[in-house]
Amino acid sequence: MKRRGRGRPGRGAEPMQVIAVRLTAEEITALDALAERDNVSRSEAIRRALAGTPREGTPQRRQARGPARGCGAGRRLVPVD
Template sequence: MAERETINGTPVTEEQIAAWADEAEAGYDVEVLKKRGRGRPGRGAEPTQVVALRLTADELAALDARSEREGKSRSEVIREALASG
């Protein structure tokens, strides 16, 4: 294996690859994998969807200013604006 192969900056060794292969061959408990909490936490009982949004430079600056002022993320500010209707 090339020396430059890394995961998050940590070199991957042949021994680590062999251990991963052994683990995979032994099989995985699907229920345990489902409980690992990968990805972002949900926002409710129903699935959410990512939506792309185009903003002008002025709109983005206003959004960022409000986010900073209120100590919230861009997404939180947008969701609150939609909810207030």
């Protein structure tokens, strides 16, 4: 059996690559709040957000405003034409 060396343990079977992203202080605050709310790391919060984005070839969706504009009540997702 192959003996593993030192270092950070792998995350699943797929190889991963480290990338740098520039964010504003406001974006970092929002990211940290999201990560804390879900009890995950910044990286995992970003991965989850990316997993929720539309893929190429799939219809995009946007929010349609309901009767209570601006407060989020009555909103639903509708396809973009």
